[in-house]
Amino acid sequence: MTETIDPITLAVLAGRMEQIADEMDATLFRAAFNPIIAEAHDASHGLYHAQTGDTLVQGKSGLPIFVGVMSFAVKAVIDKAAASGDLADGDIYIFNDAHMGGTHLSDMRLVRPYYRDGKLFCYLASVGHWHDVGGAVPGNYNPSATEAFQEAFVLPPVKLARAGVVNQDIIDILLRNTRLPQSAMGDLNGQLGALDLGVKRLDELLDEYGAETVARALDALGDRAETLMRAELSTLPDGRWEAVDYLDNDGITDEALPIKIALAIDGDRMTLDFEGTAPVTAGPVNIARPTAVATAYVAIKHIFPDLPANAGVMRPIEVRVPEGSLLSAEFPAPVGGYTETILRMIDVIFSAAAQAAPDRVVANAYGTINALSIAGKRANGQPWVMFSFYGGGHGGSVESDGLNHGNAPISTATIPPMEILEAAYPVMFRQWALRPDSAGAGRHRGGLGAVYEIEVLEEKAEAFLFGERGRFAPQGVAGGAEAAMNAFHYEQADGWHAPPLASKMLGIKLRRGQAVRLETPGGGGYGDASERSAEAVARDVSLGYLTPETATAMYGAAWKDIPQ
Numbered sequence: 377m378t379e380t381i382d383p384i385t386l387a388v389l390a391g392r393m394e395q396i397a398d399e400m401d402a403t404l405f406r407a408a409f410n411p412i413i414a415e416a417h418d419a420s421h422g423l424y425h426a427q428t429g430d431t432l433v434q435g436k437s438g439l440p441i442f443v444g445v446m447s448f449a450v451k452a453v454i455d456k457a458a459a460s461g462d463l464a465d466g467d468i469y470i471f472n473d474a475h476m477g478g479t480h481l482s483d484m485r486l487v488r489p490y491y492r493d494g495k496l497f498c499y500l501a502s503v504g505h506w507h508d509v510g511g512a513v514p515g516n517y518n519p520s521a522t523e524a525f526q527e528a529f530v531l532p533p534v535k536l537a538r539a540g541v542v543n544q545d546i547i548d549i550l551l552r553n554t555r556l557p558q559s560a561m562g563d564l565n566g567q568l569g570a571l572d573l574g575v576k577r578l579d580e581l582l583d584e585y586g587a588e589t590v591a592r593a594l595d596a597l598g599d600r601a602e603t604l605m606r607a608e609l610s611t612l613p614d615g616r617w618e619a620v621d622y623l624d625n626d627g628i629t630d631e632a633l634p635i636k637i638a639l640a641i642d643g644d645r646m647t648l649d650f651e652g653t654a655p656v657t658a659g660p661v662n663i664a665r666p667t668a669v670a671t672a673y674v675a676i677k678h679i680f681p682d683l684p685a686n687a688g689v690m691r692p693i694e695v696r697v698p699e700g701s702l703l704s705a706e707f708p709a710p711v712g713g714y715t716e717t718i719l720r721m722i723d724v725i726f727s728a729a730a731q732a733a734p735d736r737v738v739a740n741a742y743g744t745i746n747a748l749s750i751a752g753k754r755a756n757g758q759p760w761v762m763f764s765f766y767g768g769g770h771g772g773s774v775e776s777d778g779l780n781h782g783n784a785p786i787s788t789a790t791i792p793p794m795e796i797l798e799a800a801y802p803v804m805f806r807q808w809a810l811r812p813d814s815a816g817a818g819r820h821r822g823g824l825g826a827v828y829e830i831e832v833l834e835e836k837a838e839a840f841l842f843g844e845r846g847r848f849a850p851q852g853v854a855g856g857a858e859a860a861m862n863a864f865h866y867e868q869a870d871g872w873h874a875p876p877l878a879s880k881m882l883g884i885k886l887r888r889g890q891a892v893r894l895e896t897p898g899g900g901g902y903g904d905a906s907e908r909s910a911e912a913v914a915r916d917v918s919l920g921y922l923t924p925e926t927a928t929a930m931y932g933a934a935w936k937d938i939p940q
Contacts, residue, residue, distance in 0.1 A: 818901020
């Protein structure tokens with residue numbers, strides 16, 4: 377065990393270190409050029425162990441999926457530095473290789489060693505979703521990719537800076553491999569600024585408390601997280617529970633892809649075994665093993681929300697990812713649609729955990745970010761790429777109805793506001809509204825999905841969709857009903873059309889005045905619908921959440937007796 381540190385000092389240091397990561401988050405959000413970082417907060421910062429790369433501290437505003445996956449990114453840098461033997465103070469590594477660092481190629485990672493008195497103390501890291509990193513499809517969500525090279529420019533860990541001197545050649549390569557070099561340069565400068573701030577704040581902290589005390593605090597926080605996790609697991613029943621759900625297809629072949637889990641609890645340990653999951657696919661719904669492990673961490677944090685965000689939480693948990701499955705893809709398998717796969721992983725973990733501890737778990741959320749890119753050229757010839765993700769309903773819980781039109785449970789990001797998107801790109805939102813009748817019924821219903829209808833204002837454009845839940849609805853738990861499925865349509869001269877693969881399509885040609893429409897899923901219901909009060913049903917009807925016909929079909933006619 378770690379040498380004892382008094383609890384007051386530990387609490388103060390924990391808060392100070394979290395504040396460092398939070399300030400790094402805020403610095404990038406304010407400086408970034410692209411709305412996916414600046415508005416949606418698709419980025420993250422943290423402090424990582426000098427030898428293992430384990431997460432020590434993570435900012436509270438960044439994406440939770442990055443908490444676990446960035447430890448693999450830092451470990452990749454540690455291994456690279458060990459092999460080359462030339463790590464120095466002021467070095468900064470940069471890369472986007474998803475098979476080494478997790479997630480997908482749009483996420484650019486910067487890793488910087490932090491030295492104290494000539495000795496490596498920890499690593500600082502920054503990750504942000506760049507707007508465009510080359511590849512066949514603007515915005516990089518290529519639903520027909522069959523290898524990573526068709527998704528984006530692939531950069532392994534290389535030194536952007538050596539001992540504080542930036543290598544301009546690396547920047548030149550990066551800017552030559554993007555459709556939006558100004559945006560990329562702005563985001564890169566924002567990430568460099570965040571790392572500089574992290575170094576400054578760590579210097580101040582260690583000046584005040586000393587490196588030895590801070591190091592002891594970091595060790596103690598990991599140990600206490602492990603102790604808390606074991607205590608939580610010990611309160612749950614021992615047993616083994618299974619669940620399975622499906623991806624619509626891989627974007628190439630129209631076949632459903634199972635993601636299966638067996639969740640087992642034995643005393644103060646948990647095992648998450650994904651044996652039976654579909655094999656690696658031709659299309660880009662694969663994920664690398666680091667991403668799978670990080671996703672398990674995110675799901676666990678949802679189930680046990682009071683636990684701290686560091687690697688100690690995962691010590692009592694074994695994640696078994698079968699080799700050859702779409703959860704452990706090897707380079708150069710395409711992984712661009714990782715968001716869809718990890719959302720389904722979270723769904724099956726929740727569905728299995730609900731059988732063991734239904735009071736701790738919410739029903740399935742809407743289960744797709746609906747990565748939609750619309751791109752073209754302005755009248756002056758300047759290219760534009762509008763990439764964004766879209767919201768939907770969250771699942772009902774033991775305490776309440778699900779959240780209407782929230783963001784995916786893999787993130788704390790926000791959906792970019794309509795006003796920001798319309799100001800930045802030549803589009804107009806004809807509709808941005810809640811989707812009636814989309815929530816799963818239950819004692820506590822799911823949240824509502826949304827309807828987005830986006831019209832093109834330039835002469836022509838091209839759209840690309842990478843979504844899910846077009847054929848398999850978000851599930852309820854504890855007897856709750858499933859929610860409405862995803863629906864996408866695009867406008868042509870002869871009317872509205874739907875994609876043959878339901879949720880994925882490449883190269884949709886649009887002319888001025890034509891539009892695309894997303895109708896996103898709701899969240900699954902919690903508990904039997906017969907237990908929902910007539911007053912709650914009547915309120916949903918009065919608010920327009922339910923049409924009268926659907927309300928009667930889902931809940932019976934008792935709501936009609938409630939005075940309106």
